[in-house]
Amino acid sequence: MKMNDTPVFAAALGKGKIKWLTCLLILAAVLVTFFPIFWLIETAFKHQVDFLSVPPKIIFLPTLKNFRSVLAQSDFALAYQNSTVISLFAVVLSTLLGVPAAYGLSRFRFPARGLLSFWILSTRFIPPVVVVIPFFLIFRVLGLANTISGMVLIYMVASLPLVIWIMVGFFDDIPFELEEAACVDGASPIATFTRIAAPLIAPGVIATVILALIGSWNELLYATVLTGPDTRTLPVAIYNFVSYQEIAWGNLCAAGVLAIAPIMVFTVAIQKYLVSGLTFGAVK
Amino acid sequence: MKRSKISEKWRGNNIYPNRYAVLYILPAVLFMICLCLFPVLVLIANSFTDLTMVGKEVHFVGLQNFKEILSSQDFYRQFGLTLLYVAASVLAEMVLGFFLALFFQVSVPFKRLARTLMILPMVATPVAMCFLWSIMYNPKMGILNYLLSLFGIGPQPWVSSPATAIWSIILVDIWMNTPFVFLIFSSGMTALPQDPFEAAIVDGAGFWTLIRSILLPTIKPVFTVVLMFRVIDAFKVFDLIYVLTGGGPGNATETVNIAVYFSAFRYYKMGHASAMALIMYIFVFLLSVAVVKKGKLSLA
Numbered sequence: 308m309k310m311n312d313t314p315v316f317a318a319a320l321g322k323g324k325i326k327w328l329t330c331l332l333i334l335a336a337v338l339v340t341f342f343p344i345f346w347l348i349e350t351a352f353k354h355q356v357d358f359l360s361v362p363p364k365i366i367f368l369p370t371l372k373n374f375r376s377v378l379a380q381s382d383f384a385l386a387y388q389n390s391t392v393i394s395l396f397a398v399v400l401s402t403l404l405g406v407p408a409a410y411g412l413s414r415f416r417f418p419a420r421g422l423l424s425f426w427i428l429s430t431r432f433i434p435p436v437v438v439v440i441p442f443f444l445i446f447r448v449l450g451l452a453n454t455i456s457g458m459v460l461i462y463m464v465a466s467l468p469l470v471i472w473i474m475v476g477f478f479d480d481i482p483f484e485l486e487e488a489a490c491v492d493g494a495s496p497i498a499t500f501t502r503i504a505a506p507l508i509a510p511g512v513i514a515t516v517i518l519a520l521i522g523s524w525n526e527l528l529y530a531t532v533l534t535g536p537d538t539r540t541l542p543v544a545i546y547n548f549v550s551y552q553e554i555a556w557g558n559l560c561a562a563g564v565l566a567i568a569p570i571m572v573f574t575v576a577i578q579k580y581l582v583s584g585l586t587f588g589a590v591k
Numbered sequence: 592m593k594r595s596k597i598s599e600k601w602r603g604n605n606i607y608p609n610r611y612a613v614l615y616i617l618p619a620v621l622f623m624i625c626l627c628l629f630p631v632l633v634l635i636a637n638s639f640t641d642l643t644m645v646g647k648e649v650h651f652v653g654l655q656n657f658k659e660i661l662s663s664q665d666f667y668r669q670f671g672l673t674l675l676y677v678a679a680s681v682l683a684e685m686v687l688g689f690f691l692a693l694f695f696q697v698s699v700p701f702k703r704l705a706r707t708l709m710i711l712p713m714v715a716t717p718v719a720m721c722f723l724w725s726i727m728y729n730p731k732m733g734i735l736n737y738l739l740s741l742f743g744i745g746p747q748p749w750v751s752s753p754a755t756a757i758w759s760i761i762l763v764d765i766w767m768n769t770p771f772v773f774l775i776f777s778s779g780m781t782a783l784p785q786d787p788f789e790a791a792i793v794d795g796a797g798f799w800t801l802i803r804s805i806l807l808p809t810i811k812p813v814f815t816v817v818l819m820f821r822v823i824d825a826f827k828v829f830d831l832i833y834v835l836t837g838g839g840p841g842n843a844t845e846t847v848n849i850a851v852y853f854s855a856f857r858y859y860k861m862g863h864a865s866a867m868a869l870i871m872y873i874f875v876f877l878l879s880v881a882v883v884k885k886g887k888l889s890l891a
Binding site for chain 2: 316326330333339340405408428437438444460463496524559566570
C-alpha cells in the first residue's frame with residue numbers, strides 16, 4: 308500500500324474537520340520531538356549573549372565561533388577520529404561474521420538450532436553494566452584496556468548479535484527457490500551464498516550496518532570505563548566537556564551538533580532502509 | 592512471530608549438507624562465546640568473591656555478597672525506582688506511540704518529512720541529547736521554565752529536586768523512545784488487511800469499535816514485541832540517568848544500573864558490584880524468557 312492511502316480504520320480521522328485536528332496533533336508531535344534538536348542546532352550558531360537572553364532570541368546574528376573553538380581542541384578531533392575508527396571496525400567485523408551466520412541459521416536445520424537462536428537473541432537482553440565489569444577485569448589482564456582493539460571487541464558484543472538477528476529476518480524473506488535452482492545447476496554451497504543469496508539481501512545489510520554504526524557511535528558506558536585520554540570516543544569527550552568547562556553552552560551545543568550530524572545525514576538519506584532494519588529487528 | 596510463507600514451505604529442507612552450516616555459523620559463535628558467554632561466567636565467578644581493585648588478596652566469600660545486597664534497604668529502594676522508571680516510561684511510550692501511529696495512517700501533507708523529523712530523537716547521540724535537556728531544564732535560564740511562564744506556570748526545579756528528578760528523566764526517556772514505538776506500530780498498521788474493517792463498517796461499526804474490536808486484537812503480536820523491547824531496553828538504561836543527574840540529587844535517581852556502576856567504578860567493590868549486576872541480569876533474563884515464550888518470539 309502506498310503511504311498516501313488512508314486505511315479504512317483510520318478513515319474517520321481523515322474526514323472533514325477532524326482531519327484538521329489530526330493534522331494539528333501531528334504537527335504538535337513533530338514540534339515536541341524536533342524542537343529540542345532544532346534548538347540545539349540554533350544554539351550552536353549563537354553568540355554567548357544571544358542564548359543567555361530571556362525571552363529567547365529568534366532572530367540573531369549566526370556565528371561559527373563555537374564550532375571553531377570545539378574543533379580547535381585536539382581532544383575533540385581525536386575523539387571524533389577514535390569513534391569513527393572503532394565504530395567502523397566493530398561493525399565491519401560484525402557484518403563479516405554475522406551475515407554468514409544469519410544465512411546458516413536461516414537456511415539450515417540442525418540439532419540445537421532453536422537453542423542457539425535463543426541464545427543469540429538473549430544476548431540482546433544483557434544489561435551493559437553486566438558486561439562492562441567482567442570486560443574491565445579481563446581487559447586489565449590482557450592489556451586491552453585503553454586500546455582501540457579492545458573497544459572494537461566490546462562494541463561487537465552488541466553489534467554482532469544485532470547483525471545476526473536482523474539478517475536472519477532478511478534471509479527468511481527472500482525466495483529460497485533461486486538457491487535451490489542454483490544448487491540443482493551444480494553451484495557450490497559457497498557460490499550459492501556469495502552469488503545468489505548475499506546480493507539479494509544487500510539493502511538489508513545496508514540497513515543493519517547503519518543501525519549497528521549508530522549504536523556504537525552513541526555508546527557511553529563502555530567507553531567511559533574502558534578508554535583513556537588517547538582512545539576516548541565522542542560521547543566521552545562530550546561528557547567531559549561539561550565537567551571541565553562549566554557553562555560553555557555554545558561549545559557544548561556545537562559539539563552535540565558535530566556528534567549527531569553524520570547520524571542525521573544517514574537517517575535522512577536512507578530512511579526507508581533504516582525503518583525496514585528497525586522493523587525487522589523488532590517485529591521479526 | 593510468524594514467518595513468511597516462503598520460509599514455511601522449505602522449513603527443514605536443507606539443500607546442502609549440514610556440515611556447511613558449521614562453516615557459516617561457527618566463526619560467529621566462537622566470537623560470541625568469547626564476547627558474550629565468557630564475560631558472564633567471569634561475572635558469576637567474581638560475584639562469590641570480595642574482589643576489590645585496591646586489596647591484594649581475593650577471597651572466596653560464598654553467598655555473602657548476595658546476602659548483603661538482598662538484606663539492604665538500599666537495594667530495594669534502587670530496585671523499586673528502576674521498576675517505577677520502567678513502568679512509567681514504557682506505559683507512556685506505548686500509549687503515545689500507538690495513537691501517533693494511528694494519526695499517521697491518515698494521509699496528510701509533508702508526512703514523509705514529519706516522519707523523518709520524528710525519528711531523529713531515537714538515533715541522535717544520547718549524551719548530547721541529555722546535555723541538551725539539562726540545558727533546557729536549567730531552572731534559571733532553561734527554555735522550559737520560560738515556556739511554562741508563558742502559560743502562567745511558575746518555575747519548576749526539574750532535575751535539581753529529589754521529588755521531580757526521576758520524572759524529568761522519564762520525560763526525556765519518553766521523548767527519546769516514543770518514536771521507536773510509533774515506527775513499529777506504524778509499519779504494523781500499514782501492513783494490515785483492510786477487509787475485516789470494511790466488513791465491520793458495513794455492519795455499522797463506528798471508529799472506536801473498529802479500533803477496540805478489530806485493530807487492537809489484530810496488532811496484538813506487534814504490541815507484545817514492542818512492549819518486550821521497550822521493557823528490556825528501559826531496564827538497561829544507564830546513560831540518561833548518568834548524564835542528567837548522576838543518580839542524584841542525593842540518591843533520588845539511583846537505579847540499580849547506576850548503583851552497580853558506582854559500586855564497581857567509584858568504590859571498586861568488584862565482587863559486590865558483580866553480585867548486584869548478576870541479580871539484575873537474572874531478573875531481566877527471566878523476564879525476557881517469559882516474554883519470548885509468551886510472544887512466541889524467536890529467530891525462526
